[in-house]
Amino acid sequence: MTAHSKVTSPPKRGKTIGGADVTDESMLSMAPHLRDQEMSLRDIAKRLIITTGAKKGQHPSPPLSCTHCHAHAP
Numbered sequence: 411m412t413a414h415s416k417v418t419s420p421p422k423r424g425k426t427i428g429g430a431d432v433t434d435e436s437m438l439s440m441a442p443h444l445r446d447q448e449m450s451l452r453d454i455a456k457r458l459i460i461t462t463g464a465k466k467g468q469h470p471s472p473p474l475s476c477t478h479c480h481a482h483a484p
Contacts, residue, residue: 455470
């Protein structure tokens with residue numbers, strides 16, 4: 411039997427990309443407010459603090475801050 415003819419079943423659970431959801435209502439409301447004040451995404455990420463989960467007390471990444479600004483903008 412060759413490697414090409416061998417059929418394998420797909421894995422039961424695949425790998426996931428990304429981490430757990432670390433946002434809360436205050437973060438979602440604060441990010442667009444800070445963006446309206448012409449703050450850069452890096453500055454916004456420095457101001458926001460994760461309040462739950464394994465990353466509690468840390469700051470979110472600038473791309474995550476960008477997602478909050480665009481997803482919840484009017």
